[in-house]
Amino acid sequence: MEVKKLSVANFRNLLPSEVEFCSGMNVIYGDNAQGKTNIIEAIWLFTGAKSFRGAKDQEMVAFGMESAQLGLNFVSGGVEREAVINIAKRRSAELDGKKLKAASYLAGNFCATVFSPEDISTVKEGPALRRRFLDLAIGQLYPAYVELIKSYSRAVSQRNILLKNMEGRLSPNEMLDIFEGEIARDGRKITEYRIDYCKKVTENAAGIYRDLSSLREELEVVYIPSCRPEELEERLYKARNTDIYSCSTSVGPHRDDMDFKINGISARTFGSQGQQRSVALAMKLAEARTLKEITGEQPVAILDDVMSELDPDRQAFILNHIKDWQVFITCCDPTNVKPLKEGKVFTVVGGKIKE
Template sequence: MFVNEIKIENFRNISFMGLFPDKGINVIYGENGQGKTNILEAIWLFTGCKSFRTSKDSELIKFNSENAKISVEFESKLRKNTASVFIEKNRQAFLNGVQLTSPRELIGKYYSVIFSPVHLSLIKDGPLNRRKFIDAAISQIDETYAKKLMYYNHLINQKNALLKNTAEDASLLNTFDIWDEKIAESGAAVIKCRIDYLKMLEEIASDIYSGISDKKENMKIIYAGSFGFESESTDCIRENFLKNLRKNRSNDLYLKNTTCGPHRDDIEILIKDISARKFGSQGQQRSASLALKFGEAEIIKRIKGEEPVILLDDVLSELDLTRQNFILNKIKNKQVFITCCEKETVSRLCTGKVYKIENGNEVK
C-alpha cells in the first residue's frame, strides 16, 4: 500500500503542504517543534482511528483556523483511492467522493503502523500503554473490535458511577447483578479477541525477536488477565469474569471502582522465560518492542494482504546500529515515512525522497 499524494491544510502548525511521496523511504527532517510528527499524524488519520497523540480532534486544527483538511491519494492492490479527512468539531471522512458515516469506515481500506519513542518503552511502561498498543493493533484488522471495546468501556463507566452513588441510594445495589452480567459478556468478547490476536503476534514477533537477538533468545507473549480462566473459550472467560465481579463486589463498593476486567488486564512479555519488564536489559526490552511493532505490521500483511505504510517517528536515533540496521532491513518493500533531526541519520541508507521541514513548511 502506498500514499501517492498528500495535501494538508490548516492542520496543527501546517497551513498548507502538498507532498508526492516516494514508494520507498521518505525522510522528513528538521529541528524540534517544526512539524515533522504532525505530518505523520496527518497520514495516520487515514487508518480511521483517532490520532496517536490526542483523542481531542479539535486540537488538530491549526490555531485560529475553523477547520482542517487532509487529502490523500493512496493505492492498494485493488485500486487507486482518494480519501479526505475533514476536521471541524469532530472528524468526517470521505472515500472516493463518498462521505462515510464514520471515519472508522476507513478501517480496512488503508493501513499504517506507527512506531515512536513511546513504543520503545512499551515493555517497561505500565500496563496502560500495552493495552493501548494491542487495542489499536486489533482495531485496524477487525472493524468490530473497537465497537466491542467502546461498549465495554461504556458499561464499566456506568457501573463505576453506580458504585459511587450507592452510598446515597442503596436501592442501586439491586441493579448490580444485571450490570455485572452485561459487563461479563461484553468483557469476555474483548478478552477473547485479545487472546486470539496475541497468539498470532507471539508466533510472528518471537521469530522477529530471535532474528534481532541472533537466534540466542526466545520471546513469549502471555495475556496477564486480572482474573483466571480454565480455558480460553468465550463462555469460560465470561463465567469466570462474572464470578470475580461478584466476589469483588464489596471491595469494589469500598473502592468505588471495578477492579477486574479487560480494562485492568496486562500483557506479559517473557524473554528466555523470564519477565522482560522486570528483568530484561534495556537492549532486550527495546528489541522486544521492535518485534511487537513489526509483528503488528506483518499481521496486517498476512491477514489483509496489504503492506501497511510504516511511520517511524524519531526512533532511529534512539537505537544502536544493529537495531537501526534491523529496522532498515525490515522496511524494504514498504512505504516508510521516517522523521529525524539530522538528515545524516538516514541519508546514508535512503534511496527515496528527503523533505526538510521548518515551521510547518517544506523548505527546498
C-alpha cells in the first residue's frame, strides 16, 4: 500500500492543500497544535474506520464550515486508485469515481496501522482502549463490522433513553423488548467478529513478542465477553431491574474486555511496565501483519508522536519492523527520528504544510 497524494479542504485547521508523499519515510514535524496529527488523521479516514482519536465526524470539519473534502491517491495491488471523502453531518465516500454505499465501504481497499501514545497504554489502562483497538483493527477489514457497531450503539442508547424515561419504575415495555432483541442480535455478531480476530492476531502477536522479549516469553491474547453471547438477550432482560437505576446497559460487547497472558499469567494485572509496553507494541505490529495476511496488502504505518515515548531498544525494534513499509511519522523534534532511509520532511505551521 502506498499513498501518493493527499488533498484536504476545510479539514480541521489545515489550509487547503495537496501533498505528495514518498514511498519511504515521510516525517511531519512542527510545534504542538500546528496540525501534524490532523494530516495523518485525514489519511487514516480512508481506511473507512472512524477517527483513531475517537473524534466525531462533525468535529473534523473546520470551524465555521459546513463540510470537509479529502482526496487520496494511492496504489494498492499495483493499481492506482483514487478515493474521495466528504464529511458533513455524515461521511460519504467515492472510490475510483463510484459512490460507495457508506464511507465504511472504503475498508479493505486502503489500509493503515496507527501507533499513538495511547496505544502504549492499551494493556494497562481501562477496557475502552482495548475495545477501541479491536474495533479499529476489525473495522478496517470488514465494512459490515463498522455498520454493526453503529446499529448496536444506536440500540444501546435507545434502551438507555427508555430506561431513563421510566424514572425508576419498570413497566412492561414492548419497545424495551425490541431494543434488547436488536442489541442481542448485533451484539452476538460483534462478539463473534472479535473472538475470531483475537484468534487470528494472537499467533502473529506471539511471534513478534517472542522476538521482542529477551526471555522468549509466550504471549496469548484472550477475549473476555461480559456474558455468553447466546445468553445476551436473557441477561439484558434480567438486568432491567438494576440497569434502570443507572440508566445504562450493563452487559454486551460495549462492556467486554480482552487480556494478554504472558506464560499464562495476566499481563494486565501482573506484568511489569516493560512487559506491558512490549505487549502493546507487539499487538500493533501483529495488527499490521494480520491485515496483510487478510488483505494481501502491507498497510502504511502511521506513527503519531510515539517515538519519544519509547526507549531506544523498542524504537529500534519498531523501526526495524517497518523499514520496508511506507511510513508517516509525526514529531516535534526531528532529531528524535533517526533517518532510516530515503525520505521526505514536511513542516506544519498553523495548518500550513510545507515541504
